[in-house]
Structure formats: C-alpha cells, structure tokens
Amino acid sequence: MASLSEIIRESQIWKSIFRHPMPVDRRNRVVVMLTNFFLHLHPVSIKKQGIALSFTWCMGGVTFFLFLVETITGVLLMFYYRPTLEWAFNDILALRDVTSMGILRELHRWGAHAMVITVWLHMYRVFLTGSYKPPREFNWVIGVVLLLLTLLLSFTGYLLPWDQLAIWAITVGSNMARATPFLGYEGPGNQLLNIDGIDMITNASDARFGLLGARFVGEETLNRFYVLHCVAIPLAAALLMAIHFWRIRKDGGISGPL
Amino acid sequence: MHSHVPYETFLHQIAGFLGSFYLVLAVMNAFAALVIWQSGRDKVLFRLPISKLPFTVSMAWLGVSIFFTILAPIAFSGRQDWMEIISLPQLLRSGVNRAMNPTIYSVGSMVLLLILFFLRKYVVQPPMAWGLLNLSALLMGMSLTDQNFAAIVTKPDNVPIVGLVFLLGFFTWLSAYQAVRNDDRLKQGLGPEEKLDDEKVLVWPDLVYTELICMVALTAFLIVWAIALQAPLEEPASSVKTPNPSKAPWYFLGLQEMLVYYDPWMAGVVLPSMVINGLMAIPYIDFNKKGNGYYTIDQRKFAYLTFQFGFLVLWVTLIVMGTFLRGPNWNFFGPYEIWDAHKVEALNNRDLSEFFWIDLPDLVGWGLSRPKAPEGSSEMMKVGYAIVRELPGILLVIGYLTILPPMLVVVSKFFRDMFIRMGFIRYMVLTNLLLMMMLLPLKMLARWTVNLKYVISMPEYMLNF
Structure with a gap:
C-alpha cells in the first residue's frame, strides 16, 4: 500500500511544482541542483575541503541569511510604522507595548548588528585565505561595496525609531559630511566654489544637506532615510549580491588551493 | 553617565x-x-x-x-x-583606572598583538588558546560585578561589540592555527592541508544540509537573543537636548575616535574614503601569487601584518575604545571608572607652525616671528602669508607622500624588490595607501609625545591637517 507521502509525491500538483523526483539517489541529487530555481545557485558538486566549516566559517552564507531575516522582519515592521515626526516614536513604542509578537523589532535590530559583524568576519576570512587573488579580484571589489551598503543600511535604519539615541547618533555621524572638502559647508576649499562672490556651498546646499534633506536631522531626514533604508539600498544590495554570487560560480567556485 | x-x-x-x-x-x-x-x-x-x-x-x-x-x-x-x-579586588580596579589612558591602551593592544604574533607557534596550540579563552572569560566575569563596567558592557547596543571581540578572538585563533600548521607543512615541502582532500562531494546533501542546519541554529540564536535582550528605546527625539556623550552608531566609533587627532574633513571624509579605496585596491596591488585559497602567514607576511594592523589595531581596537572607554565630552575613562561629566582634561596642544616660528627661534636665538598678514592686505596676500606660515607643515606632508616612496626604494631592499615587481604606478598606489594608513598612528604618536595639534593649521580656510 502506498504511503500518504508517496501519494502526495505522485500527485499531479506536487509534480507540477517540483520538476524533479526526491533527491534520494545519486542521479536525482544531481538533477535537483540543476532544475530547482533556488538550488541552481549552487554547483552540482563541490570540493569537500571548500565547504569545511573551519575553512569558510559559513560567514558569507550567514550574512545572506541575515539579509533575508532583515527583509522579512523589515516588511512586517513596515506594517506598524509611519515615518513621520508625529508617529514614528509612538509606533515603535506601541510595537513594544501593544503589538503581539513583541520581539519583531528585537529580531530586526539584533539581526542588523549581527549582519555588520558577519560581513566583517566574511571579509576577514576571504582576506586570510587569500581568496581575493586572481581570478576573484573583481568579486572582492563588489564585496567591499556590499560591506559599505551594509553599514549604510544599518546607519539609515538607526534613525527610524526617532528616539534620542537615534537622532543624535545620526547627527554625529552626518556632521562629518559638513566637512567634505569642497562640497561641505565647513570643509576646506568650499570658498573656491563661488560665482561672483556668491558662495555656492552653504548650509542649505552642501553635502550634508543632500544627505539629510534639511539643515538638521528633521522630518525630511526621517523620510529620506526611510526610503533609503526600505527601498533604495536593499535593491542596490540585492542586485550586487546577485552579481556577487554569480561571480563566485564564474570565477572558479569556492576558493581553495590551486 | x-x-x-x-x-x-x-x-x-x-x-x-x-x-x-x-x-x-x-x-x-x-x-x-x-x-x-x-x-x-x-x-x-x-x-x-x-x-x-x-x-x-x-x-x-x-x-x-x-x-x-x-x-x-x-x-x-x-x-x-x-x-x-x-570580583576583581578594588585595589586592582582603581590601579587599572589610574594607569589607563589612550596611549597605554593603544600601545598596549598593539604590543599584545605583536607578542601574540611572534609567539603564534605556541599561542595557537589548542590547550593554550583554550586557557586564554577561559582566562578572558573569567576576567570578564570578575569585572561584571563592577557597576561601572557592567553599565557600559551590558548596554543593549554595546552587547554586539562584546560578542564581536570574542568572535574576532576565536576566528583569529582559528585562522592562525590553520596557518601555523600549513606553514610547517610548506616548510617541509608539502602542500597546504586544504589540498590534502581533493575529493568532490555532491552539494545535495553535503552543502544543502549544512546550510539548513546553519539557518535553523541562527534563527534559534536570534530568537533567544531577541527574547533575552530588549532593543533600546530612549526618550523621544529632541533636537535641543544633546546627550553627553553623543556617539555615532558603534561601527563608526573608530572614525569618531579619529576626530581626536584629525578634523572632520580628514577623519570623517578623506580617511574613510581611503579605507574603502584601499580595501578595493588590495587584489590589484598584492602581486604575491602564493597563499591563494589556503591559510598561511609565512608566505604572505607583509600582506597579513598590514591587514591585521589596519583591521584589528586601527579599526577594531579604536571601536572598542570609542564604545567602552570614551565618556562625557569624549574624555577617556578607565573600564571601572564612573563617567563623571565634570572630568577635566588639560589641552595644551600646539601646531607645528608654532613649534617652528616660536619655539625653535627661542631655542636657537634667531630673531624670527610667525608670519602674519598686515592689516588691510588683499585676499591673495593673506593666502600667501598663511602658506608661508604653514610652509614647514606643507613641505612635510608633500615630502611624506612624494619623497618617502622613492626613498624607501633606495634604502630598503624589501621595497626595492617590490618596486621592480610592481612597476611605478602600482608601487606608488601601494605606498601612498600605506602612508595614508600610517597618518593616524603617526599623529597619535606626535600628540602623545610633543602635544602636536596640527601639522598644517589654516583655520581661516578650514584646512587643518
């Protein structure tokens, strides 16, 4: 008698979803990697040493997984949060005190901290194994940009709770932009950018203003950072991640001694 | 506080x-x-x-x-x-507080890492490493009964940094352990350990299941963390109530610490950009073909030491200092010291031009004085006077970035070989990145030894260096 699971796996619905039989024998374990969308990122077979935990530390994968965690918890948080001076702080307060599943924000925040750390550890491992060397030079460069995007994601997200911790950390961090050479209101060389004695670089037109959308961290900044945090940077990061993973395959797979 | x-x-x-x-x-x-x-x-x-x-x-x-x-x-x-x-004895705690300052902390962590590096053959042995882990955990536990220490370490947003320190310790050990074993094998003419097992395995099940287990473990870990520790939420934002200290997010605290030594345009814009550019340049300036795909230290000592100096010393220890040891007014506090907002630190730093135009003439008896544009002179005249006034610093910086690289080729065989193998442009990029990186420790040393404030000081043009 066929068991229930066999009946399910033989059904037309199941077969239409999964393009391959269960990967229980060697042939189907190869086929599954080639025919499943989520798995085709991987090669069919891989150097045994290359996936040893003591070698890779799994940190790149962990970082990607944390990005997914951040995406899911982030979308759920967006249901409860309005990026306006009136509501931002109160929505976070309500999220803690009123909303059920009260660890959503914790998951998102601790996941973000963890992601910054795992990105660093991933870079550390890639450097220490010399895996950036040819032919993987360009993938290292993409990795550095992804590292920067991770920091920017965390930085823009830091403002959203709109408490004292948030606005002052962003104020301190973004004050640096005020001192950008040539383009900052208090940076060296900004006096050179003037037309007929009228300064082009003022506190309402300099690099910091571009970042904050205002002369100080205010409602415009909150909106700007919200859009950057929820839409612009994640999209850019997702695109670069796709290239990053694709290049791993194209550049000779997971690194190992030549 | x-x-x-x-x-x-x-x-x-x-x-x-x-x-x-x-x-x-x-x-x-x-x-x-x-x-x-x-x-x-x-x-x-x-x-x-x-x-x-x-x-x-x-x-x-x-x-x-x-x-x-x-x-x-x-x-x-x-x-x-x-x-x-x-608990750590009170006497020891106040001793540590008294002895600690940015100089001792920075030089100390540098020396400690150097000792670990030179003794790596012994330190990476598992019993030794395990013992060190136990000792540091015990030190941590015995410090946690100190109220000041606990207040700063258990602050929710600082907990990840404690984790970072232990994780970095672990992974630095793990990599060094494998590197030391590989270096031993390479010396005997054998290949690295990673090469021993050339076998290929199927991704399903070997890798796919590892990934699944990782995901489940990580999810469990995050949920436990999220339940155990509530995310911080302070008072509602107020643009008039400035907290003291005001700190950037923790991963930028190394940059904030640099503000002690450089003005924002350097510490917040130029040097961070150089860090990013320097990281991106690594694959193109590291011409060493060895050490590709396995752990080794001996085969790429220069690359290893440079990276570790930049990452562990200049990035991580400065973050740790900025987070745990910088209190109100960005003053330095010992790990067991109470954050007193009224602590006063004497600032008597001097610019290089003051050394040159005031202190030096006094010393040797010249009749020089610091150039100052006369009243009512034109803008161009003022710029000219400022440049003359700051000429010692300007020449020093230009010489540092342009004369030092060729000079290294002349005096050092190591850099000569490098120059020959890399060619002019790559060599100049490498040395300039290195010199840029060294700007911070050099300025620190100058500050600690002769109280140097700025090498070039042109506050009238916001150009302080």
Whole structure:
C-alpha cells in the first residue's frame, strides 16, 4: 500500500511544482541542483575541503541569511510604522507595548548588528585565505561595496525609531559630511566654489544637506532615510549580491588551493 | 553617565546572568575534558604524590570545570559579601583606572598583538588558546560585578561589540592555527592541508544540509537573543537636548575616535574614503601569487601584518575604545571608572607652525616671528602669508607622500624588490595607501609625545591637517 507521502509525491500538483523526483539517489541529487530555481545557485558538486566549516566559517552564507531575516522582519515592521515626526516614536513604542509578537523589532535590530559583524568576519576570512587573488579580484571589489551598503543600511535604519539615541547618533555621524572638502559647508576649499562672490556651498546646499534633506536631522531626514533604508539600498544590495554570487560560480567556485 | 541603582540591587540584577555565565563555562570545560578523554590522546601531566596516580590533561580541564561550578552558586546568590570573593579586588580596579589612558591602551593592544604574533607557534596550540579563552572569560566575569563596567558592557547596543571581540578572538585563533600548521607543512615541502582532500562531494546533501542546519541554529540564536535582550528605546527625539556623550552608531566609533587627532574633513571624509579605496585596491596591488585559497602567514607576511594592523589595531581596537572607554565630552575613562561629566582634561596642544616660528627661534636665538598678514592686505596676500606660515607643515606632508616612496626604494631592499615587481604606478598606489594608513598612528604618536595639534593649521580656510 502506498504511503500518504508517496501519494502526495505522485500527485499531479506536487509534480507540477517540483520538476524533479526526491533527491534520494545519486542521479536525482544531481538533477535537483540543476532544475530547482533556488538550488541552481549552487554547483552540482563541490570540493569537500571548500565547504569545511573551519575553512569558510559559513560567514558569507550567514550574512545572506541575515539579509533575508532583515527583509522579512523589515516588511512586517513596515506594517506598524509611519515615518513621520508625529508617529514614528509612538509606533515603535506601541510595537513594544501593544503589538503581539513583541520581539519583531528585537529580531530586526539584533539581526542588523549581527549582519555588520558577519560581513566583517566574511571579509576577514576571504582576506586570510587569500581568496581575493586572481581570478576573484573583481568579486572582492563588489564585496567591499556590499560591506559599505551594509553599514549604510544599518546607519539609515538607526534613525527610524526617532528616539534620542537615534537622532543624535545620526547627527554625529552626518556632521562629518559638513566637512567634505569642497562640497561641505565647513570643509576646506568650499570658498573656491563661488560665482561672483556668491558662495555656492552653504548650509542649505552642501553635502550634508543632500544627505539629510534639511539643515538638521528633521522630518525630511526621517523620510529620506526611510526610503533609503526600505527601498533604495536593499535593491542596490540585492542586485550586487546577485552579481556577487554569480561571480563566485564564474570565477572558479569556492576558493581553495590551486 | 550611568544612572546607578544601589549596589545591592545591582548585584541581584546581575546574579542570574553571571551564575548562568559560569555554568556555561563549567559545561564547556567539562565537555572539553570529555572530548580529550575520549580521543585517547590524553597526556599524563604528572603523577600525584604518594598514590602515584596519573594526573592528565582532561583531569586539568575537569578541574577548571569544577572551579567554575563552584563560582556559579556564589554568583547566583547575589549576596554582597559572597560576590566580593568573585570580583576583581578594588585595589586592582582603581590601579587599572589610574594607569589607563589612550596611549597605554593603544600601545598596549598593539604590543599584545605583536607578542601574540611572534609567539603564534605556541599561542595557537589548542590547550593554550583554550586557557586564554577561559582566562578572558573569567576576567570578564570578575569585572561584571563592577557597576561601572557592567553599565557600559551590558548596554543593549554595546552587547554586539562584546560578542564581536570574542568572535574576532576565536576566528583569529582559528585562522592562525590553520596557518601555523600549513606553514610547517610548506616548510617541509608539502602542500597546504586544504589540498590534502581533493575529493568532490555532491552539494545535495553535503552543502544543502549544512546550510539548513546553519539557518535553523541562527534563527534559534536570534530568537533567544531577541527574547533575552530588549532593543533600546530612549526618550523621544529632541533636537535641543544633546546627550553627553553623543556617539555615532558603534561601527563608526573608530572614525569618531579619529576626530581626536584629525578634523572632520580628514577623519570623517578623506580617511574613510581611503579605507574603502584601499580595501578595493588590495587584489590589484598584492602581486604575491602564493597563499591563494589556503591559510598561511609565512608566505604572505607583509600582506597579513598590514591587514591585521589596519583591521584589528586601527579599526577594531579604536571601536572598542570609542564604545567602552570614551565618556562625557569624549574624555577617556578607565573600564571601572564612573563617567563623571565634570572630568577635566588639560589641552595644551600646539601646531607645528608654532613649534617652528616660536619655539625653535627661542631655542636657537634667531630673531624670527610667525608670519602674519598686515592689516588691510588683499585676499591673495593673506593666502600667501598663511602658506608661508604653514610652509614647514606643507613641505612635510608633500615630502611624506612624494619623497618617502622613492626613498624607501633606495634604502630598503624589501621595497626595492617590490618596486621592480610592481612597476611605478602600482608601487606608488601601494605606498601612498600605506602612508595614508600610517597618518593616524603617526599623529597619535606626535600628540602623545610633543602635544602636536596640527601639522598644517589654516583655520581661516578650514584646512587643518
């Protein structure tokens, strides 16, 4: 008698979803990697040493997984949060005190901290194994940009709770932009950018203003950072991640001694 | 500043965590003892007197485990008189507070890392590394009963940094351990250990299941973390109430620490951009073909040391200092010191041009004075005077970036070989990135030794360097 699971796996619905039989024998374990969308990122077979935990530390994968965690918890948080001076702080307060599943924000925040750390550890491992060397030079460069995007994601997200911790950390961090050479209101060389004695670089037109959308961290900044945090940077990061993973395959797979 | 509860209340608050912390350590050591005992590679350290029974390595770790098991209930008690036994002595704590300053901290961590590097053959041996882990955990536990230390370490947003320090310690050990073993093998003409196993395995199930287990474990870890520690939420934002200290997010605190030595345009814009550019340039300036795809130190010593100096010393230790040791007004505080907003630090830093135009003439008896544009002179004249005034610094910086690289080729065989193999442009990029990186430690040294404020000081054009 066929068991229930066999009946399910033989059904037309199941077969239409999964393009391959269960990967229980060697042939189907190869086929599954080639025919499943989520798995085709991987090669069919891989150097045994290359996936040893003591070698890779799994940190790149962990970082990607944390990005997914951040995406899911982030979308759920967006249901409860309005990026306006009136509501931002109160929505976070309500999220803690009123909303059920009260660890959503914790998951998102601790996941973000963890992601910054795992990105660093991933870079550390890639450097220490010399895996950036040819032919993987360009993938290292993409990795550095992804590292920067991770920091920017965390930085823009830091403002959203709109408490004292948030606005002052962003104020301190973004004050640096005020001192950008040539383009900052208090940076060296900004006096050179003037037309007929009228300064082009003022506190309402300099690099910091571009970042904050205002002369100080205010409602415009909150909106700007919200859009950057929820839409612009994640999209850019997702695109670069796709290239990053694709290049791993194209550049000779997971690194190992030549 | 921390708002402190009475000491007894504080001890009761920390007791549960500290007790569990010691219990975890006890379990870890018992597990280590079990693993060694079962591996059949247990070594006899010495024989007990009289009975002549052997005392083995696994028994030593079991002893450590028993030690932590005894500490646990003492910590759980939360009683002041008992907790004192498992605290660092007050005398030691105030000694550390008095001795600590940015100089001791930075030079100390640098020296410590150098010692670890030179003794790496011994330090990476698992018993040694395990012992160091136990010691640092014990030090951490005995410090946590200090209210000032606990207040700063257990601040929710600082917890990840404690984790970072231990994770970095672990992974630095793990990589160095494999590198030392590989270097031994390479010396004997054998390939790296990573090459021993050339076998290929199917991704399903070998990798796919590893990934699944990783995901499940990480999810569990995040959920436990999220339940145990609430995300911080302070008072609603107010643009008129400036907290003291005002700190950037923790991963930027190394940059904020640089503000002590450089103006924002350098510390916040130029140097961070150089860090990003320098990281991107690494694959193109590292011409060493060895060490591709396996752990090694000997085969790429220069690359290894440069990276570790940049990452561990200049990035991580500065973040740790910025987070844990910088208090109100960005003053330095010892790890067990109370954050007193009224602490005053004397600032008597001087610019290079003051040394050159004021101190030096006094010393040798020249009749020089610091150039100053006369009243009512034109803009161009003022710029000219400022440039003459700051000429020593300007020449120094230009010379540093342009004369030093070729000079290194002349005086050092190491850099000469590098120049020959890299060609002019790549060599100049490499040396300029290195020199840019060294700007921070050099300025630190100049500040600590001769109180140098700026090499080039043109506040009228916001160009202080």
